[in-house]
Amino acid sequence: MTSSVKQLCTICHDGGVSKEAVTWCIECEVFFCGNCEKPHRMSRLSKNHKTISSKGYQELPSFVQEVSSQCSDHNKKFELYCSSHACPCCVQCITDNHKKCQQMKSLSDILKEVKSPASVQLFEKNMKDVKTKLDNAIQYLKTRISTTNIQKTKAIEEIRSMKKVDR
Structure with a gap:
């Protein structure tokens, strides 16, 4: 990073x-x-x-x-969000590409919603859930690696003992 x-x-x-x-x-x-x-x-x-x-x-x-907060096509500040295309738009984008789009929202309104205490709490809860799931996945993978290493060691020992028997 x-x-x-x-x-x-x-x-x-x-x-x-x-x-x-x-x-x-x-x-x-x-x-x-x-x-x-x-x-x-x-x-x-x-x-x-x-x-x-x-x-x-x-x-x-x-x-x-x-x-970026600016449209790369028109070098203008994003002001709206098109829900139909899931993208931010500048005023020129609306004229050029989003004339028929019905679900346009002001970015400032969206930011107010995102910054509300309820959405922050929900986000924190979701992040804790994600962390718990990741921790569980990591633990599962560590267990699988350990089990695989034990199986590998046993297989190597069996191969060695078979080679000794063949001699």
């Missing part, structure tokens, strides 16, 4: 300069060096954006790093 690759400041890199990034803006999905981070932090438009260190970003699992 942890990558040793140095991330470059997106702004500087776009300008042809290679400067090591110090932070990642979760909302802009951009790396910043110290110089570029300062105006981003002070701007009225982005001063409330959540950022993490570039080291913290590298420690995220790859599936988290691959999640």
